[in-house]
Amino acid sequence: MLALRVEPGFTKCLAMELDSDSVSALGKRAAAFGDRALVLRGDCNLDLVGAMENHLPKTAPVFALLDPEGTELHWRTVEAVARFRRGPRKTELLILLATSFLDRMLPLNAEVEDRNVDALNRVFPTPAWQGIRERKRAHEITSEQGREAQMESYAAWLRNELGYEFVRTRPVSRSGSSASVYHLIFASDHEAGERIMDYVFRTMHPNEPNLRLPGLLD
Ligand SMILES: C[S@@+](CC[C@H](N)C(=O)[O-])C[C@H]1O[C@@H](n2cnc3c(N)ncnc32)[C@H](O)[C@@H]1O
Structure with missing residues (x-):
């Protein structure tokens, strides 16, 4: 949320988290930022770099x-x-x-x-x-x-x-x-x-x- 609100802003913020409840809570809070925020459930050791390749x-x-x-x-x-x-x-x-x-x-x-x-x-x-x-x-x-x-x-x-x-x-x-x-x-x-x-x-x-x-x- 800090990264999303800071100014000058990041063009895109990708957040990855393993725990589904945390993903859903953060997803709801970040929804107001539209497609600047991308909250993904994943294992950072398996999925993070692939997600970066796809979205950044x-x-x-x-x-x-x-x-x-x-x-x-x-x-x-x-x-x-x-x-x-x-x-x-x-x-x-x-x-x-x-x-x-x-x-x-x-x-x-x-x-x-x-x-x-x-x-x-x-x-x-x-x-x-x-x-x-x-x-x-x-x-x-x-x-x-x-x-x-x-x-x-x-x-x-x-x-x-x-x-x-x-x-x-x-x-x-x-x-x-x-x-x-x-x-x-x-x-x-x-x-x-x-x-x-x-x-x-x-x-x-x-x-x-x-x-x-x-x-x-x-
Ligand atoms: C110290 S907390 C991070 C909290 C978050 N940065 C914040 O400021 O609210 C560590 C988080 O890593 C998640 N986690 C643990 N193993 C993970 C993994 N392999 N991939 C992604 N997230 C993982 C845990 O579910 C936990 O929410």
């Missing part, structure tokens, strides 16, 4: 917000969304990763469950998490440093594997705590994107990252 021009600037709850967002999807755009600049990405899942999935005093290994290997392109877990087990780094190290790896993959020019990460914590729960990750090939997100990441309140743009949520 490949040569226009594209901004993708990827907002998983846990480990649903596969690296292959990030890679395919990034490469969707034709021309010198890739899709701009803003990813909100709930990095607290790393501690839950990687116990230090027990074996890591196979399903968690599989899930992490879908979210990240290399098993860097193994080395980070080992350093935590050896008390070389704290959990917070472990999450930071994982995000540094993610940023490095965006830069080196996908070739993004500007990549920024920003921890987000819960109110009353300094421990990070989420990390925002931004990637762009445009200097304006870097400038805007530098400002946002610098000035946003760490516990209240949503910019309440006046009038937008009335």
Whole structure:
């Protein structure tokens, strides 16, 4: 809804969500925006890039917000969304990763469950998490440093594997705590994107990252 209401406006907003009730609720709210809004039910790892191919021009600037709850967002999807755009600049990405899942999935005093290994290997392109877990087990780094190290790896993959020019990460914590729960990750090939997100990441309140743009949520 923020993307639909912001001005200057996006030409087209494509939203994809797995849960049918959420699709129907968002579809009703977005109906007033006519064919600028397209709300689709789908699995982002299977259906998103196909939907982009069908509904978005490949040569226009594209901004993708990827907002998983846990480990649903596969690296292959990030890679395919990034490469969707034709021309010198890739899709701009803003990813909100709930990095607290790393501690839950990687116990230090027990074996890591196979399903968690599989899930992490879908979210990240290399098993860097193994080395980070080992350093935590050896008390070389704290959990917070472990999450930071994982995000540094993610940023490095965006830069080196996908070739993004500007990549920024920003921890987000819960109110009353300094421990990070989420990390925002931004990637762009445009200097304006870097400038805007530098400002946002610098000035946003760490516990209240949503910019309440006046009038937008009335
Ligand atoms: C953190 S919420 C996103 C909320 C939304 N961005 C918002 O601001 O209201 C994550 C959403 O991802 C959906 N989801 C989970 N797995 C998905 C998948 N594979 N494809 C598409 N959506 C998925 C969940 O149903 C959930 O609504």
